[in-house]
Amino acid sequence: MTTAPACPIGKLEKLLLATDMSDYSEGAIREAITFAAKCSSRLVACMTLETNPEFETIGSNVFEKEEAEATAHLEAIKARAAKQNVLCETVLRESTDAAEAFVGEAVEKKVDMIVIGRRGRKGVAKALMGETAAKVIAHAPCKVLIVPRAAQIEYRNILVATDASAHATAAVTEAIAIAKRCGSHLIALSAMRDEGERADAGKHASAAAEAARREGVSAEAVTPTGRSFTAIVETASGRGVDLIVMGTYGKTGIKKLLMGSSTEKVIGSAGCAVLVVKA
Numbered sequence: 001m002t003t004a005p006a007c008p009i010g011k012l013e014k015l016l017l018a019t020d021m022s023d024y025s026e027g028a029i030r031e032a033i034t035f036a037a038k039c040s041s042r043l044v045a046c047m048t049l050e051t052n053p054e055f056e057t058i059g060s061n062v063f064e065k066e067e068a069e070a071t072a073h074l075e076a077i078k079a080r081a082a083k084q085n086v087l088c089e090t091v092l093r094e095s096t097d098a099a100e101a102f103v104g105e106a107v108e109k110k111v112d113m114i115v116i117g118r119r120g121r122k123g124v125a126k127a128l129m130g131e132t133a134a135k136v137i138a139h140a141p142c143k144v145l146i147v148p149r150a151a152q153i154e155y156r157n158i159l160v161a162t163d164a165s166a167h168a169t170a171a172v173t174e175a176i177a178i179a180k181r182c183g184s185h186l187i188a189l190s191a192m193r194d195e196g197e198r199a200d201a202g203k204h205a206s207a208a209a210e211a212a213r214r215e216g217v218s219a220e221a222v223t224p225t226g227r228s229f230t231a232i233v234e235t236a237s238g239r240g241v242d243l244i245v246m247g248t249y250g251k252t253g254i255k256k257l258l259m260g261s262s263t264e265k266v267i268g269s270a271g272c273a274v275l276v277v278k279a
Contacts, residue, residue, distance in 0.1 A: 007039035008155060008182050008219065009143075009275075016111040017045045018102040018136060021073045024117040025116075025257075029077055031273065032115040034231065035064035037084040041112075045077045046096040046105050048089040051155075063133045067092070099135030106143050121213040134264065137248065137276050143174070147273045153240065155182035159241040161189050161232050161266070166279040167247025169189045172208045174277045175245040179217045186212045187239060191231035198223065229265035236270055244274045 017032040019025040022239045029045075047070050049063070074090035081088035082244040095101035106114055116133050147153075160175035162168040172188070179186040188208035192201035205221035212219035224231040236244055246263050267274045 006155075006181065007041075007123075008037070008178050010177060010181075011016060012036075012041045012112045014044065014109060014111045015039075016102065016106045016109065016114045017043060017077070018098075018114060018116040018132075019045060019047050019077065020074070020098070020117075020132070021047065021070065022117070022119075024119045024149050026117070026149050027149045027273075028117040028145075029080070031145065031151075032222045033077075033084055033088075033145045034110075035113075035115070036081065036086040036088075037148045037180075041086075043081055043088040043093060044105065044109055044111065045074050045081075045088055046061040046093065046102060047074055048095045048101040050098070051094050051096055059129050097135075099132045099139070101134050102132070103139045103141070113141060113143050113145055114140050115147065118146055118148045131186045133267070137267075140278075143278065144276045145273060146267050146276065148264055151271065151273045153273050154242050155179075155184045157187060157239055157241045158182075158184045158243045158245060159187045159189055159232065159236050159239070160208060160245045161191075161228065161247075161262075162204050162208045163190060164200075164207070165247065167277070168204075169247075170279040171245045171247045171277045172211065174275070176208075176212045176215055176217055178243070178245070178275075179212060180215050184217070184259060186217050187235065187241065188212065188219060188221050189232060189235055190221075190222055190223055191228040192225055193227070193234050194225070212264075226263075226275070228264040229269070232262070232266050233269045236272055241274045244270055244272060244276055246274060246276055248276055 078088045093101045158179050159174050162172050188199040188205045190204040203222040209219040209221040
C-alpha cells in the first residue's frame with residue numbers, strides 16, 4: 001500500500017479545518033490531523049455559530065447550549081490532534097455566513113490549505129456538496145481539500161484533470177509534485193465530448209503525462225469520451241483513485257462563482273477526496 005512517508009504537499013505550515021459538528025465533517029477532521037502530523041503543520045480547527053435575532057426574544061439558553069456543544073466538539077478535535085503530536089488551535093466564530101467566517105479566518109491566519117467536509121448540516125442534497133463548501137472553494141485564498149466522510153487518501157493513484165487552462169495547469173503542477181513525493185501513479189485526464197475534440201484532448205493529457213515522466217513519476221494519459229465531470233468520476237472510481245486534483249474552473253467555467261460546473265459536480269459525486277488548486 002502506498003502512503004505518504006512525509007508531507008505530501010509542499011509548504012503546509014498552517015492548516016484550517018472547517019467543521020460543523022455533522023457526520024460529514026469526520027473525513028475532513030481525520031485527514032486534516034493526518035496532514036498536520038505528516039507535515040509538522042499547525043492546525044486551526046474552526047467552527048461557526050450562526051447569529052440569530054430570535055435569540056434576543058427567546059432568551060440566551062439556546063445559544064448557550066449550542067456554544068457549549070461547539071466548544072466540546074472543538075476540544076475533542078484538539079484532543080485527537082494531540083494524540084498525534086499536532087498543535088491545534090481552536091476557533092469559534094459567530095457569523096451569519098459560515099463560509100465567510102471560514103475564509104476570513106484563513107486569510108487572517110494565513111493558512112496554506114483549508115480542509116472541509118463535502119456536505120454539512122445545510123448541505124444541498126442535489127449537489128451533494130454543500131453551500132458552505134462551495135462558497136469556501138470559490139473565495140478561499142489558498143488550495144482547498146474536500147473530503148467525503150468515508151474517504152481516506154493513500155496516494156496509490158492520483159488523477160489530475162486538464163484542459164490546458166491556467167487553473168488546470170496549476171492543478172497539473174500540484175498533482176505531479178504530490179505524486180513525486182508519494183511515489184504515486186498519475187492519471188492525466190482530458191475528456192472529449194466527441195471525436196472532433198480528440199486531438200486537443202490527447203494533446204492536453206499527453207503534455208501533462210510527459211511533464212510527470214520528466215519528474216520521474218509513473219504517468220499515463222487518458223481521453224475518455226463524455227461530459228468531463230462524468231468521465232473524471234467514473235475513471236477515478238474504476239481506477240482506484242483516492243485523490244483528484246483540479247483547478248477552480250476551466251475554459252468553460254462559471255466565472256461568477258469562480259468555480260466551474262465540472263469541478264463542482266466532481267466534488268459532489270466523487271467517492272474520493274478532491275484537492276482544488278488555484279492558479
